[in-house]
Amino acid sequence: DLESHLRRCQQLSVTVLTDHQDLNNTELKTILNSTAPQQYRIRAKLRTYKPQKLYQSIKLHCSKCNSLQEVPDGDDFDFILQGSAVTAPNLELHNTSWYDSVMWTTQDQKQRKIAIHFVKHDEMLQQPEDTLLMIEGGTLKEVWKLTKRFKCVIPVRSTEDDLELLDLSAPFLLQGNIKYYGCKQCSTPKPIKSLSSVAAEQRPSWEPTEIAQVLGIELLQYVFIMKFTLVDGTGALNAYLFDY
Numbered sequence: 001d002l003e004s005h006l007r008r009c010q011q012l013s014v015t016v017l018t019d020h021q022d023l024n025n026t027e028l029k030t031i032l033n034s035t036a037p038q039q040y041r042i043r044a045k046l047r048t049y050k051p052q053k054l055y056q057s058i059k060l061h062c063s064k065c066n067s068l069q070e071v072p073d074g075d076d077f078d079f080i081l082q083g084s085a086v087t088a089p090n091l092e093l094h095n096t097s098w099y100d101s102v103m104w105t106t107q108d109q110k111q112r113k114i115a116i117h118f119v120k121h122d123e124m125l126q127q128p129e130d131t132l133l134m135i136e137g138g139t140l141k142e143v144w145k146l147t148k149r150f151k152c153v154i155p156v157r158s159t160e161d162d163l164e165l166l167d168l169s170a171p172f173l174l175q176g177n178i179k180y181y182g183c184k185q186c187s188t189p190k191p192i193k194s195l196s197s198v199a200a201e202q203r204p205s206w207e208p209t210e211i212a213q214v215l216g217i218e219l220l221q222y223v224f225i226m227k228f229t230l231v232d233g234t235g236a237l238n239a240y241l242f243d244y
Contacts, residue, residue: 098120
């Protein structure tokens with residue numbers, strides 16, 4: 001599977017070179033029987049490559065546990081948002097010392113309650129392009145609309161004592177058109193009030209890595225991975241391309 005392939009790629013391996021004219025060509029059979037680490041130059045044909053569709057090469061990688069996972073699609077995120085909207089916002093959590101809150105009820109049949117919490121700095125709201133906000137009860141369309149105007153958007157839900165992140169199957173942070181995910185296995189999510197320490201900084205940058213660290217999230221990185229099978233008549237060699 002992909003995870004075992006990735007582990008093999010990150011260990012000391014035989015390096016196959018397609019350039020370097022100072023080295024003679026080596027048959028794949030010789031490379032397959034060699035021990036690492038070595039460097040070889042080859043002349044081979046590409047037999048197959050996987051995946052066939054380029055977008056399928058994008059995965060999410062955890063540098064801590066070395067796991068790989070598929071990038072969830074928008075339908076998964078929408079389903080999680082719909083589930084969280086069932087719980088009404090807790091009014092006791094509105095308008096704290098470090099964020100201001102607004103809430104309204106939709107005029108449709110569902111009469112959904114939506115709450116948005118705008119994080120303050122020096123007790124003042126910031127310009128939209130510098131603002132981090134948290135949203136409860138929003139749809140996927142509404143969340144994306146907010147990302148076009150504000151710097152960072154964090155989907156949350158109410159508990160009795162604090163706001164909390166949604167299931168980590170959903171992105172914990174959206175910035176522009178990028179969705180940031182956390183590793184379920186390695187993350188230990190903290191209460192949203194942990195963000196107040198960042199809001200108190202002289203110039204909050206709201207960088208994804210800092211937000212993830214404060215919230216106890218092990219940030220997943222987008223990676224590009226492909227498998228190539230090379231042949232030269234003496235053998236077949238699998239090569240893996242892995243890039244951040």
